[in-house]
Ligand code: GUN
């Protein structure tokens with residue numbers, strides 16, 4: 001049994017509009033948080049005194065829940081930061097499918113995945129929902145890497161068989177073999193995790209344009225039969241949104257539902273163009289919008305109507321969408337989500353009248369953004385993390401607010417709300433001193 005206590009200034013957001021700040025003592029036993037007490041109280045002193053391993057963080061250090069990236073493409077890591085000049089459909093065929101195809105060679109996966117996972121941990125990403133490639137071996141290497149480095153993850157072997165929506169050099173041979181490989185990956189990943197509960201499989205039809213009806217229906221049945229989570233892309237761009245109406249006569253969301261893929265905790269990347277009725281269906285099914293602010297700026301042709309999605313009761317979390325997302329840590333995309341929501345509210349065309357330029361009440365603040373990357377995302381994905389409170393697993397990040405090379409200044413002038421805002425807007429990986437997943441220290445600067 002491993003147990004310790006830690007005293008620290010904690011920031012967390014139990015709801016989209018509530019920041020909780022203050023010094024606490026947290027007790028952790030075998031990765032689970034078993035007690036949290038306000039520092040300075042008798043109960044906190046008792047907790048610390050009973051601990052054989054009590055750690056005290058400094059005044060300019062803060063402890064936050066770990067950050068959850070609800071959607072990213074592991075085999076796109078090498079092109080992150082590049083290749084953003086084409087629209088989505090051309091981007092896939094020109095850059096992305098050829099790159100992902102190179103993961104047929106296990107040596108490529110062995111060279112790329114350990115660096116990706118280590119880099120994400122160093123940015124505070126304690127949980128990642130990965131799309132892998134179509135390859136069994138590379139997918140297993142990704143899952144093994146997450147286990148070896150101690151990152152919580154969903155790992156999805158990508159299924160894609162459509163004869164025109166995929167290139168002949170990178171696709172499943174047919175629906176049957178794609179469904180079989182997806183089924184195999186569920187047992188393979190469960191074996192790699194070996195009961196730790198850290199790395200889980202996730203059924204991953206790439207998106208409707210890349211999958212035949214037979215594939216989509218077969219994966220819907222596989223999800224129902226095995227109870228495995230599902231992830232896919234949904235109504236990302238004008239092109240993808242309109243494609244669904246042309247092919248199915250329904251929206252992308254309704255088509256996914258008809259194929260049995262819109263399930264509780266299904267992760268829908270982007271969903272920028274969903275109609276109000278689609279959001280209601282997503283909410284009814286308990287599915288999730290994985291909001292990818294930077295990727296959307298390049299590929300979505302619009303900004304997600306985020307407050308509307310939340311108001312309608314849909315689950316929403318943040319994601320990077322690496323390699324379309326550019327910025328590596330989902331923590332750093334909190335600020336981007338806030339910024340793009342402000343741009344949506346004000347509008348972009350200065351030649352238009354201010355009243356006709358934007359969308360009223362579209363902006364979110366840093367507290368909501370932080371919630372989307374922690375407690376909101378945890379609830380969305382059905383994971384017992386996202387808050388540092390009893391009963392949750394100890395996934396946490398230690399920030400050093402006066403780290404060398406950092407740009408956070410004048411903290412003595414600030415109250416807790418302003419310290420929080422500075423953290424969210426200004427902190428980078430150089431400010432992260434330590435990262436914990438499941439009670440284990442997985443990264444130290
Ligand atoms: N839609 C289908 N595949 C992809 C992908 O790799 N990235 C993005 N952004 N959208 C997709």
Ligand code: FE
Nearest residue numbers: 071233269321
């Ligand atoms: Fe994506």
